[in-house]
Amino acid sequence: MVTPYRHEPFTDFTNQRNVEEFKAAISKVESELGKEYPLIINGERVTTNEKIISTNPSNKEEIIGVVSKANKDIAEKAISVAHGVFRKWRNVNPEERANILIRAAAIVRRRKHEFSAWLVKEAGKPWKEADADTAEAIDFLEYYARQMIELKDGKAVLSREGEHNRYFYTPIGVTVTISPWNFAFAIMAGTTVAPIVTGNTVLLKPASTTPVVAAKFVEVLEEAGLPNGVVNFIPGSGAEVGDYIVEHPKTSVITFTGSRDVGVSIYEKAGVVQHGQQHLKRVIVEMGGKDTVVVDKEADLELAAEAIVISAFGFSGQKCSAGSRAVVHQEVYDEVLQRVEKLTNKLTLGDPVIQEHYMGPVIDQKAFDKIMSYIEIGKKEGRLIAGGNGNSSKGFFIEPTVFADVAPNASIMQEEIFGPVVAFSKAQNFEEAIEIANNTEYGLTGAVISNNRAHIEQAKRDFHVGNLYFNRNCTGAIVGYHPFGGFKLSGTDSKAGGPDYLPLYMQAKTISEMY
Numbered sequence: 001m002v003t004p005y006r007h008e009p010f011t012d013f014t015n016q017r018n019v020e021e022f023k024a025a026i027s028k029v030e031s032e033l034g035k036e037y038p039l040i041i042n043g044e045r046v047t048t049n050e051k052i053i054s055t056n057p058s059n060k061e062e063i064i065g066v067v068s069k070a071n072k073d074i075a076e077k078a079i080s081v082a083h084g085v086f087r088k089w090r091n092v093n094p095e096e097r098a099n100i101l102i103r104a105a106a107i108v109r110r111r112k113h114e115f116s117a118w119l120v121k122e123a124g125k126p127w128k129e130a131d132a133d134t135a136e137a138i139d140f141l142e143y144y145a146r147q148m149i150e151l152k153d154g155k156a157v158l159s160r161e162g163e164h165n166r167y168f169y170t171p172i173g174v175t176v177t178i179s180p181w182n183f184a185f186a187i188m189a190g191t192t193v194a195p196i197v198t199g200n201t202v203l204l205k206p207a208s209t210t211p212v213v214a215a216k217f218v219e220v221l222e223e224a225g226l227p228n229g230v231v232n233f234i235p236g237s238g239a240e241v242g243d244y245i246v247e248h249p250k251t252s253v254i255t256f257t258g259s260r261d262v263g264v265s266i267y268e269k270a271g272v273v274q275h276g277q278q279h280l281k282r283v284i285v286e287m288g289g290k291d292t293v294v295v296d297k298e299a300d301l302e303l304a305a306e307a308i309v310i311s312a313f314g315f316s317g318q319k320c321s322a323g324s325r326a327v328v329h330q331e332v333y334d335e336v337l338q339r340v341e342k343l344t345n346k347l348t349l350g351d352p353v354i355q356e357h358y359m360g361p362v363i364d365q366k367a368f369d370k371i372m373s374y375i376e377i378g379k380k381e382g383r384l385i386a387g388g389n390g391n392s393s394k395g396f397f398i399e400p401t402v403f404a405d406v407a408p409n410a411s412i413m414q415e416e417i418f419g420p421v422v423a424f425s426k427a428q429n430f431e432e433a434i435e436i437a438n439n440t441e442y443g444l445t446g447a448v449i450s451n452n453r454a455h456i457e458q459a460k461r462d463f464h465v466g467n468l469y470f471n472r473n474c475t476g477a478i479v480g481y482h483p484f485g486g487f488k489l490s491g492t493d494s495k496a497g498g499p500d501y502l503p504l505y506m507q508a509k510t511i512s513e514m515y
Contacts, residue, residue, distance in 0.1 A: 010131055036067075042228050051066050082201040082232055089201055112138070175201065176246055187496075294449065294450075299450050309344060362420075387400050434458070443465045448471075449471055
């Protein structure tokens with residue numbers, strides 16, 4: 001009997017004991033900074049001359065770790081290993097595969113603050129954001145384990161007299177997991193263990209800005225009893241290693257989370273049938289968003305302001321679900337804007353090692369430059385209400401920034417900035433607000449703040465996003481509660497953390513036997 005799935009609770013940082021334990025975890029991590037991490041192929045540690053240097057975005061002189069960098073030759077070896085191991089792993093009892101995930105979840109739970117501390121240092125996450133990231137990683141492990149046990153015998157189909165029919169799922173093959181830096185633990189873990197538990201083998205290529213957290217997780221999987229070669233850890237260049245493994249004829253599934261441009265390129269490359277390839281590749285991509293908080297005239301305006309601020313500035317806006325657009329009914333526009341300005345000016349910015357800092361840095365110099373360029377564009381397209389400044393002298397810090405009176409088709413209302421910037425646009429009525437909310441190429445998340453039941457029902461039908469929230473912020477999907485994935489150019493609507501996700505890593509097989 002499988003125990004029921006329960007969401008991993010967030011840490012209560014009003015409890016002083018938890019605060020002290022988290023500080024101790026940060027100290028432990030700081031004592032381990034600068035270590036070297038090898039590639040892992042078939043359980044073997046492989047060290048290369050070329051390295052990826054992971055640095056602290058709050059203090060760019062501080063080295064988090066030095067990670068060996070894979071090349072095409074090493075990638076080819078990893079593919080060969082994964083292809084060979086797949087023949088055995090696919091036949092392992094699904095319950096045993098699930099048990100490995102449960103054991104890994106238990107290990108991470110015991111080291112929860114430690115993993116969160118790595119996220120504080122390597123990804124620049126404030127305490128609460130890091131804690132939520134680690135909790136989500138545990139959730140993915142627990143949830144997918146239980147989902148696999150539910151799916152292991154397939155689904156019921158009809159049989160006729162003298163005939164017995166079965167419908168069940170079978171693994172596909174070698175999976176390429178290309179994970180992002182913004183949820184360096186949760187999404188990396190989820191997109192690694194989903195193919196594992198369904199009987200596939202994995203080539204894990206984590207984001208080059210956050211490879212140490214991924215290396216730590218692969219060690220957890222080994223400790224949990226995962227056989228050698230089921231996961232092969234090969235961080236490396238996207239142009240060299242990423243493209244090579246996506247296009248390789250022996251890889252069967254590609255799962256990617258990241259930018260729209262890279263996701264579209266991967267989708268295109270994976271669609272080409274290579275010489276010797278006898279299958280079409282399964283592609284699972286999540287490519288970002290330009291997400292809107294709609295505020296109706298019949299709304300709790302304080303709730304609306306809080307939802308906008310949380311959606312826009314949690315983890316410095318570096319979430320595909322971040323609410324970077326606020327579309328507000330003209331009758332309450334000025335009041336909501338004033339409330340948001342007041343809340344934004346209270347936010348604290350600094351090194352997330354310090355608990356009191358609500359916002360930390362953006363991830364690196366490239367991100368800093370891109371976001372600051374959009375802020376300059378915003379000064380021309382709208383009216384600067386709050387923030388607007390950045391400082392990259394030590395770390396990559398940008399103030400939470402609010403622009404008002406922005407046209408719906410302006411650049412900062414259309415393009416994904418991936419930083420702490422929110423643009424306000426005014427709607428004459430609720431119908432126009434929904435039209436504006438739908439006017440981008442993305443369709444990931446959205447929120448509607450309204451006490452008008454008819455408008456809520458209208459938004460359910462007409463607001464075209466994969467995850468729609470009412471009277472709350474548009475970020476913070478919880479595994480098993482809010483299956484996550486978007487429409488349009490936000491991706492393949494794969495619904496991570498939901499009941500339909502694991503079958504994406506398997507093929508359905510029908511068997512019919514006559515008596």
